[in-house]
Amino acid sequence: MACFDGVGLHALAERLGTPLNVYSAGAIRRRIGELQDALAGLDAGICFAVKANPNLAILQLMAQAGVGADIVSAGELRRALNAGMPADRIVFSGVGKSGEEIAEALRVGIARFNVESLDELHTLQRLAKAQDVVARAAVRINPDVDARTHAKISTGKSENKFGVSIAEARDWFAARQALSHVQLDGLHVHIGSQILTLEPFRLAFERVAAFWRELERAGHPIRSIDLGGGLGVCYRAGEDRPLRAADYAGLVREALGDYRGRLLFEPGRYLVAEAGVLLTRVLRIKEGSERRFLVLDAAMNDLQRPSLYDAWHDIVPVSPGTRPAATYDVVGPVCETGDTFARARVLPECAPGDLLAIQGTGAYGASMASTYNSRPLAAEALLDGGRYALIRRRQTLEEMVAGEQPAHDWATP
Ligand code: LLP
Secondary structure (H helix, E strand, O other), X not given: OOEEOOEEHHHHHHHHOOOEEEEEHHHHHHHHHHHXXXXXXXXXXXXXXXXXXXXXXHHHXXXXXXXEEEEOOHHHHHHHHHOOOOHHHEEEOOOOOOHHXXXXXXXHOOXXXXXXXXXXXXXHHHXXXXXXXXXXXXXXXXXXXXXXXXXXXXOOOOOOOOOEOHHHHHXXXXXHHHOOOEEEEEEEOOOEOOEOOHHHHHHHHHHHHHHHHHHHHOOOOOOEEEOOOOEOOOOOOOOOOOOOHHHHHHHHHHHHOOOOOEEEEOOOHHHHHHHEEEEEEEEEEEEOOOOEEEEEOOOOOOOOHHHHHOOXXXXXXXXXXXXXXXXXXXXXXXXXXXXXXXXXXXXEOOOOOOEEEEEOOOOOOHHHOOOHHHOOOOEEEEEEOOEEEEEEXXXXXXXXXXXXXOOOOOOOO
């Protein structure tokens, strides 16, 4: 892939250095459009899961397309607002919202809290009362559905920390009149991430739909149903078969076609993963006694997914051309065996200095990066029809250590 969104990647890497995260604005807009088209005719809103890629320029792109935000922290709230997302398009999920975070979200007037425990519900009531505002809330349902994805990103089984059972949610609604400052009139479900089959979605949506009907019959109006994110993407060409947005939307229509309230969706990965690549250079080739290592200048601190989830990411040379195939363990410079992007990967033969693109890194790439091994955070660039914009400069060593200081101001608490 010599070119991405009309931009020559060799020249770009020359100019901005590597490792470098690049994102195609065109590809992101296309994905947003596909989902919006698939949902056309429904009263539906898309809230981008900020955690997938919280860069300001990416969030601005979302905002310009009418997309709101699904946030899980005050930091993400700040980013969404800074990017121009209106507060009434922001929903707040997560099991560990702190009192300060809830208070701040109440102050700016977000659309909805996706509440995940009774304690959180009571905290929300107390803090909304203190501000004399009414919080709009949805119960996050844990439907006990196996998303058939990696265990670490599966969230909808009853053993997971997320949401509450339908039985518990039923009790919340029965007692909702006691909540003077919480309008409990929404349902929320998110069963996991990188989901490649319709069945888990079908099960979850059917359970939520049945519960919505039961609640309506019991006199509890449900004004919004948030169906979460989770749509998978293609990380391995020819192997991963992502769902089509139209089929996913068809499922929504089947389960909730007669629902008259607002439907919300919280895609993260689907909108940005395939729109991003991590550009990296080959530092050297090391012939080990058992394996041949391709040592890159990117490492697990730049892209954690392979070491954390054994995730596959396609890796391709930026220069086209025919070269014989070779088998490598593709690794980074970090001092851990886990710093491995791929084992026994067949690639066109590489040489030091070659530029490679690790694909599918637009989601949960830069957002999960760290400075482990004191490696500065990589730069990020947005590409759009032949032009590029630097949207995060490479962290300097000074920036990396800013905030640290010698222990000379000793005190007792
Ligand atoms: N809504 C909620 C409440 C979530 O917890 C998540 C993701 C999403 C929406 C967006 O899910 P998506 O559409 O992106 O699948 N770091 C992992 C993924 C963690 C996902 C966490 N929650 C990875 O790199 O695979």
